[in-house]
Amino acid sequence: MLTVIEFEKLLSKSESSVLDFKKELYDFQNHQDGTSKFIKDILSFCNTVRNETSYIIFGIKEMGDSSLDLLGISENIDDSILQEKARTKIFPSPGFKYYTLSYKSKLFGILEFPVTKYEVPLSPTTKMKGLEPGKFYFRNGTSNTEASGLESIHIGKWLDSLPNFKVNSEQKIKTSDFIIRLSNEDEKLSKVLPELLAFATENNWVNLVEFCSIQIIGIRSQTDEEYPYRMQKVWGSIYQAEFNSNPYLVLTQNKLQKELNEDKNFFSLKLTFTQSLLELENIIKKFDEDSGFSITIQKRNMKEISKDGPDRPFFIYCLEDDYKSVYSNIRQKAIDYLMLK
Template sequence: MITEIEFEKLISKNESSILDFKGEFYDFKKESNDLVTAKFVKDVISFCNTIRTETSYIIFGIQEIDNGGLEFKGMKEKVDDAILQDKIKDKVIPRPNFSFYTIKHKEKQFGILEFPIIRYEMPIVPAIKNLKGLEVGKVYYRNGTSNTEATAYDVIRINDWLKSLPEIREQNSLNDEVSKFIKELTKNEQKLSVIISDLFSLSKKYELEELRKFCLVEIQGIKSSNSEGAEYRIQKVFISWNKIEINPYAYLKPSISSLIKEIENNKEFFESKIVMHHPIIEIESSLDQLNSDPNSYGTMKTDAKELLDMEKAHDLYIYTFPDNINSLYRNIRQKAIDILMKI
């Protein structure tokens, strides 16, 4: 991921075999017969196969105009790197290494496709039919500012270049570490707070931005009313403005089902689907408490400003039951696995 200073240096350069400016992003929503996907796939193949000595880029939101200047339009679309990875994963071999992210410059957002230099076992080629402008098994690369089909001699040179690149031991090491963490997560033997702490170190070591953000949310909790991307933390709970105590020492303790029924009929409670903002340590503490007594419930204190985006921070109490916290904990574990599977 480049810095804003590096971005400014890039946009001062002319388009070339390792730099391309596009005014608009790929419009997959208006796609017909996979034409847009084919264009995207061809760009990725061509940039990855181009013989070079540095990382190459496609920058979206910048339009080259007739006089040779640039129009900085910016990019309005919100695009997830995972969508692009999914669009190409079964269409080419070997699988290319690239990333997509956005950067803000002069109050506008720009998209960046970044292609690092990677040693593949062979040039990347299309693996399926029916992609317009692409043939299965053909090699494409950047020749100047255009994507070009490689001749036999070109293929030999690209192969030789790939073989000359050093082996990426760090990437192999990353794959090993990711596999280790996936095994730990699926075994379900170690607390998530411990695994997530280690995953945070991994994210910093290899500059894995999506994993880093996920770990920060789980370690710190969600600090703002903007919970975009945290849908996996949504739970259906009961909320009340008042803290209501149910006597835990009563001779006959109510069952969970009877307690829920009583709460449903109590006007001081209302039911809502909310994003649970609490850090993983607090969730595990609630989980331990609830699992020690199957007929218990949990109370988490929050406020209306944080939870409902209201102006004043009136106290609110969230009432949870074992199913809520167990479901939330499972969702966090699965989210961690999902992110690791994309690396």
């Protein structure tokens, strides 16, 4: 990722085959045009013969006198969305990352393209506006251009000359190993994710670093939209009921669900499960080991549900299946992140 000093150095340069300034992010609302421009940029920057990392910086307008108007961006997009768009429309899978940088109280988007060795030059897998499957594109000065036969040969020879193919292969192998481990339900996430965090940090995978960190320490503050994979439909009531008092009475999850659904004193609500991985695993372990433990009960305040609600206690009831679903969702989310790499 760029530092502020490195960012300022780029601002002192003119647009070139390794640097492009754009006023705003791609217009993906205009699906065909926005997506095709994005894909063509990815292809062109990855295929350009060079010995340095190249960049597209969003939020900057180049003026007629070559000066720059630092506008910043008002909207942003997640790196995982861009990775998915590129992965499904480009072969081989491109190596790039998107992130933001704050500079002089404004936010700028940055697409970064490290020099990466591919087995063959990148090409689109489907026909799109201005793009043909099997064709190669590269940066010719400040423009994206379709490569001629001779230019394609030059790009291929440049890729062959790069020394880091073994490194990329090792990275892919390790990524596959993590996917296999995550697919094994017998392997605890509290063991896998710290190792995955170190691997993601080493490769500067910002989104995966953030994801792993959150799962390991738990969620400290959130809005419902931030962590949908940790949300479950649970039950609430102003009354405190007791379900775990009789160790000889084993209540099945279906029976508990039916009782809560039929009792008018209970209402359903969506809850974000904020526990750390170890806390989730300990709760699930208690469910598995304790035949008399069938549901968790949390005491909260009505104001946590509604700002206009009364200042009085209420109780949240979470079933074993709720915790196991959240745990499974975290496992799948980690796999999803790695599938994009």
